Amino acid sequence: xxxxxxxxxxxxxxxxxxxxxxxxxxxxxxxxxxxxxxxxxxxxxxxxxxxxxxxxxxxxxxxxxxxxxxxxxxxxxxxxxxxxxxxxxxxxxxxxxxxxxxxxxxxxxxxxxxxxxxxxxxxxxxxxxxxxxxxxxxxxxxxxxxxxxxxxxxxxxxxxxxxxxxxxxxxxxxxxxxxxxxxxxxxxxxxxxxxxxxxxxxxxxxxxxxxxxxxxxxxxxxxxxxxxxxxxxxxxxxxxxxxxxxxxxxxxxxxxxxxxxxxxxxxxxxxxxxxxxxxxxxxxxxxxxxxxxxxxxxxxxxxxxxxxxxxxxxxxxxxxxxxxxxxxxxxxxxxxxxxxxxxxxxxxxxxxxxxxxxxxxxxxxxxxxxxxxxxxxxxxxxxxxxxxxxxxxxxxxxxxxxxxxxxxxxxxxxxxxxxxxxxxxxxxxxxxxxxxxxxxxxxxxxxxxxxxxxxxxxxxxxxxxxxxxxxxxxxxxxxxxxxxxxxxxxxxxxxxxxxxxxxxxxxxxxxxxxxxxxxxxxxxxxxxxxxxxxxxxxxxxxxxxxxxxxxxxxxxxxxxxxxxxxxxxxxxxxxxxxxxxxxxxxx
Amino acid sequence: xxxxxxxxxxxxxxxxxxxxxxxxxxxxxxxxxxxxxxxxxxxxxxxxxxxxxxxxxxxxxxxxxxxxxxxxxxxxxxxxxxxxxxxxxxxxxxxxxxxxxxxxxxxxxxxxxxxxxxxxxxxxxxxxxxxxxxxxxxxxxxxxxxxxxxxxxxxxxxxxxxxxxxxxxxxxxxxxxxxxxxxxxxxxxxxxxxxxxxxxxxxxxxxxxxxxxxxxxxxxxxxxxxxxxxxxxxxxxxxxxxxxxxxxxxxxxxxxxxxxxxxxxxxxxxxxxxxxxxxxxxxxxxxxxxxxxxxxxxxxxxxxxxxxxxxxx
Numbered sequence: 073x074x075x076x077x078x079x080x081x082x083x084x085x086x087x088x089x090x091x092x093x094x095x096x097x098x099x100x101x102x103x104x105x106x107x108x109x110x111x112x113x114x115x116x117x118x119x120x121x122x123x124x125x126x127x128x129x130x131x132x133x134x135x136x137x138x139x140x141x142x143x144x145x146x147x148x149x150x151x152x153x154x155x156x157x158x159x160x161x162x163x164x165x166x167x168x169x170x171x172x173x174x175x176x177x178x179x180x181x182x183x184x185x186x187x188x189x190x191x192x193x194x195x196x197x198x199x200x201x202x203x204x205x206x207x208x209x210x211x212x213x214x215x216x217x218x219x220x221x222x223x224x225x226x227x228x229x230x231x232x233x234x235x236x237x238x239x240x241x242x243x244x245x246x247x248x249x250x251x252x253x254x255x256x257x258x259x260x261x262x263x264x265x266x267x268x269x270x271x272x273x274x275x276x277x278x279x280x281x282x283x284x285x286x287x288x289x290x291x292x293x294x295x296x297x298x299x300x301x302x303x304x305x306x307x308x309x310x311x312x313x314x315x316x317x318x319x320x321x322x323x324x325x326x327x328x329x330x331x332x333x334x335x336x337x338x339x340x341x342x343x344x345x346x347x348x349x350x351x352x353x354x355x356x357x358x359x360x361x362x363x364x365x366x367x368x369x370x371x372x373x374x375x376x377x378x379x380x381x382x383x384x385x386x387x388x389x390x391x392x393x394x395x396x397x398x399x400x401x402x403x404x405x406x407x408x409x410x411x412x413x414x415x416x417x418x419x420x421x422x423x424x425x426x427x428x429x430x431x432x433x434x435x436x437x438x439x440x441x442x443x444x445x446x447x448x449x450x451x452x453x454x455x456x457x458x459x460x461x462x463x464x465x466x467x468x469x470x471x472x473x474x475x476x477x478x479x480x481x482x483x484x485x486x487x488x489x490x491x492x493x494x495x496x497x498x499x500x501x502x503x504x505x506x507x508x509x510x511x512x513x514x515x516x517x518x519x520x521x522x523x524x525x526x527x528x529x530x531x532x533x534x535x536x537x538x539x540x541x542x543x544x545x546x547x548x549x550x551x552x553x554x555x556x557x558x559x560x561x562x563x564x565x566x567x568x569x570x571x572x573x574x575x576x577x578x579x580x581x582x583x584x585x586x587x588x589x590x591x592x593x594x595x596x597x598x599x600x601x602x603x604x605x606x607x608x609x610x611x612x613x614x615x616x617x618x619x620x621x622x623x624x625x626x627x628x629x630x631x632x633x634x635x636x637x638x639x640x641x642x643x644x645x646x647x648x649x650x651x652x653x654x655x656x657x658x659x
Numbered sequence: 660x661x662x663x664x665x666x667x668x669x670x671x672x673x674x675x676x677x678x679x680x681x682x683x684x685x686x687x688x689x690x691x692x693x694x695x696x697x698x699x700x701x702x703x704x705x706x707x708x709x710x711x712x713x714x715x716x717x718x719x720x721x722x723x724x725x726x727x728x729x730x731x732x733x734x735x736x737x738x739x740x741x742x743x744x745x746x747x748x749x750x751x752x753x754x755x756x757x758x759x760x761x762x763x764x765x766x767x768x769x770x771x772x773x774x775x776x777x778x779x780x781x782x783x784x785x786x787x788x789x790x791x792x793x794x795x796x797x798x799x800x801x802x803x804x805x806x807x808x809x810x811x812x813x814x815x816x817x818x819x820x821x822x823x824x825x826x827x828x829x830x831x832x833x834x835x836x837x838x839x840x841x842x843x844x845x846x847x848x849x850x851x852x853x854x855x856x857x858x859x860x861x862x863x864x865x866x867x868x869x870x871x872x873x874x875x876x877x878x879x880x881x882x883x884x885x886x887x888x889x890x891x892x893x894x895x896x897x898x899x900x901x902x903x904x905x906x907x908x909x910x911x912x913x914x915x916x917x918x919x920x921x922x923x924x925x926x927x928x929x930x931x932x933x934x935x936x937x938x939x940x941x942x943x944x945x946x947x948x949x950x951x952x953x954x955x956x957x958x959x960x961x962x963x964x965x966x967x968x969x970x971x972x
Contacts, residue, residue: 200670204674204677204678206903206906207674207906207948207951207952207955208678208906208948208951209906209907209909209910209947209951210910211910211911211913211914212909212910212913212925212928212943212944212947213682213944215913215928215929215932215940216682216685216686216928216932216940216941216943216944217682217685217686218932218933219686219689219693219932219935219937219940220685220686220688220689292798292799296799296801299801299804300801300803300914303801303803303914303917304913304914304917304929304933305929305933306932306933318803318804318807321807322807322918325807325810325811325815326815329811329815329816332804332807332808332811335804336800336801336804336807336808339799339800339801339804340796340799340800340801340804341799342799343798343799344795344796344798344799347794347795347798347799348795351795434872437876439872439875439876442867467875467878467880467881468878470875470876470877470878471876471877471878471879472878474876475876475877476872476873476876476877478869478872478873480869483868483869483870484869484870484872484873485870485873486870486874486888486891486892487870487892487966487967487968488888488891488892488894488965488966488967489888489891494874497879497883498874498877498878498879501878501879501880501883502877502878533967533968535967535968546873549873549877550876550877552877553878
């Protein structure tokens with residue numbers, strides 16, 4: 073219950089505090105929850121004014137009485153006024169919840185701040201204690217301690233506060249670990265602020281909002297548990313409590329069944345408002361308060377039949393527009409891209425990060441991130457219009473005719489499965505071959521991509537091999553079904569410089585061997601010069617220049633291309649020579 | 660792997676020792692009124708003193724503790740102060756009742772919240788709304804109140820199911836099942852509330868991973884991507900929720916057993932707490948800690964199966 077995750081939420085700046093509170097209150101859920109909470113708390117505070125009768129006064133002829141005659145909601149099993157007991161019951165409930173919350177938060181947040189900030193041994197000890205406390209069934213412990221704590225429910229709630237402190241501890245500790253290496257904390261340390269001051273001034277500020285959410289949740293848990301303890305008969309029988317009222321109603325359930333409704337409703341309404349308030353704050357923090365809803369899309373215009381492309385053109389992308397939903401309609405990341413790729417040709421797609429080159433590649437694969445849409449334009453692959461094909465038809469092409477080599481090798485292997493399985497499974501699905509046949513082919517492929525000891529790699533889990541090896545595995549997986557088109561998205565960016573050259577060589581060799589068309593997405597002109605026949609330069613979601621590599625390097629037509637080339641030359645990173653093949657595979 | 664599990668066992672034993680010590684000091688340190696509680700208000704001071712010395716409460720606390728530990732390690736948790744049987748035999752007859760109820764509740768909760776969580780992660784829409792409503796309702800409604808409402812509806816009004824009482828499985832499997840329907844239903848709602856949200860988040864996280872795109876790019880079927888790859892990777896998070904919920908249900912069972920008059924650990928704890936039967940309370944705490952430690956080790960095993968990285972360390 074206390075493990076609702078808030079750790080990743082961005083923290084609003086201190087200056088936005090007032091605005092933040094207002095925006096939580098203007099959210100309908102937040103407003104209703106706050107108002108409901110206000111009503112319940114106020115009625116507990118002003119209970120003596122709201123209650124027409126003394127909550128403990130017994131009228132013997134009103135035992136289990138129906139509503140009316142001065143008893144708004146009827147009488148309980150001893151002839152006391154249910155309504156008066158209900159409003160008075162809120163008092164002890166809120167006091168109990170307050171005690172729990174204050175103790176849980178002060179222990180948990182303090183321990184979390186210090187454990188997170190100082191780390192190491194303190195952190196280890198604190199984490200062990202926190203895990204230990206969380207392994208205890210809290211209600212059982214409270215029952216066991218009942219004789220020692222005495223009839224006062226508040227002492228039990230204080231102990232319960234200690235038992236709920238791990239929730240605050242873990243939350244705060246993780247948040248502190250997240251921010252303690254931020255630059256502004258380092259700056260504060262360099263400028264000579266004491267640790268205590270850094271913790272209280274800077275770090276406490278950034279953990280405030282998640283702690284407020286946790287407080288709201290913990291208050292809810294405390295109210296439920298307290299009523300449970302009172303229902304079991306723990307606590308002072310002379311005080312009116314919601315749990316005690318439920319106990320009384322339970323013993324009279326056959327005589328006066330409706331009496332179990334009111335205290336339960338009071339508890340549920342109070343706790344629900346606390347949770348909804350927490351949800352409203354969290355939503356506000358996560359989304360900036362604005363509901364992002366995917367705008368309506370017009371169906372792709374049924375344009376006139378496209379002029380048939382030249383017979384050797386494999387991929388023809390025209391006026392491609394890709395967009396993601398944003399606060400105000402669609403945000404276009406690809407704004408009308410035109411590309412074409414002949415069979416067996418290597419095209420470099422170059423541009424800075426954010427220029428839309430990866431999104432173009434994903435659109436061709438039909439694998440845009442959730443929410444992403446092709447708004448207009450066409451993608452013709454070997455005469456098939458991918459934009460007008462069904463999901464199923466596009467899926468049938470993937471892996472078989474269009475393949476993909478990703479950027480981050482380690483992130484692109486499923487950590488839970490052996491490498492062999494990750495090669496065998498797609499081959500069995502795509503080619504419809506037996507497991508034995510797929511295994512044979514996989515081992516051959518691993519040898520083909522020059523992995524030493526293919527048998528061992530086949531049996532290994534992804535975390536047992538290096539990044540360079542992982543990229544070879546991914547390349548093997550991509551060419552497994554002899555595709556016509558290979559889309560390689562920055563295939564060398566995440567690798568060591570020495571390994572980069574080897575992987576590029578491998579890609580080039582495989583391209584010749586399988587006679588594949590390759591779309592090589594990169595930001596590195598060195599790679600382009602090394603591997604590509606033609607190159608398309610992208611900027612702000614558009615292709616600004618397309619040319620053969622030789623001509624583009626000799627005479628860049630567009631200013632942007634010239635700028636990119638110049639910056640590369642200044643950095644001295646261009647590598648237009650082909651490095652000698654290294655025999656030893658150090659990948 | 661072995662070292663990892665060994666570490667968990669050692670840590671579990673340390674936890675058991677620490678909690679037993681603290682609990683002993685708390686419950687045996689406050690036994691001043693116990694003899695009078697047991698004997699009633701009319702007992703004479705001599706009777707109280709006699710009972711105190713018979714129960715060994717006149718000895719120093721550390722001596723009592725040493726005595727308790729030396730017996731406890733041999734499985735002897737002493738005699739109950741208020742019942743005619745030993746603590747160990749009382750626990751032996753109560754534990755299976757509670758464990759069967761909680762195990763069924765956890766299994767149902769796991770199944771339902773996995774279904775809801777996956778549906779919400781993949782489809783959004785109605786499943787998402789169901790989860791949101793269930794999560795607020797399950798959190799805000801005390802499980803015993805839900806139990807009371809169920810009794811009111813299905814037993815008092817409709818007469819479909821027994822309101823209270825427990826029938827052992829060996830006596831009549833069908834009556835046993837009928838006697839558990841309402842208690843288990845009351846227990847699972849709050850668990851589903853929390854677990855389905857966690858599973859939804861874990862599946863969404865898993866589906867966002869880069870390797871999912873790569874698997875799809877290789878032509879792996881959507882069904883396999885979701886049920887084989889994403890689910891396996893969401894497993895550690897789901898298992899953690901289950902272990903947290905198992906502990907919560909053990910505590911929740913105390914109140915639910917009271918509502919449905921089920922003779923389990925919970926009702927034993929409540930009556931022992933109200934009258935001050937300290938050896939029984941010690942026995943309950945120690946037994947439940949052992950159960951929790953064992954369940955957590957089982958979860959670690961499952962986790963190691965789902966997550967090869969854990970197996971290595």
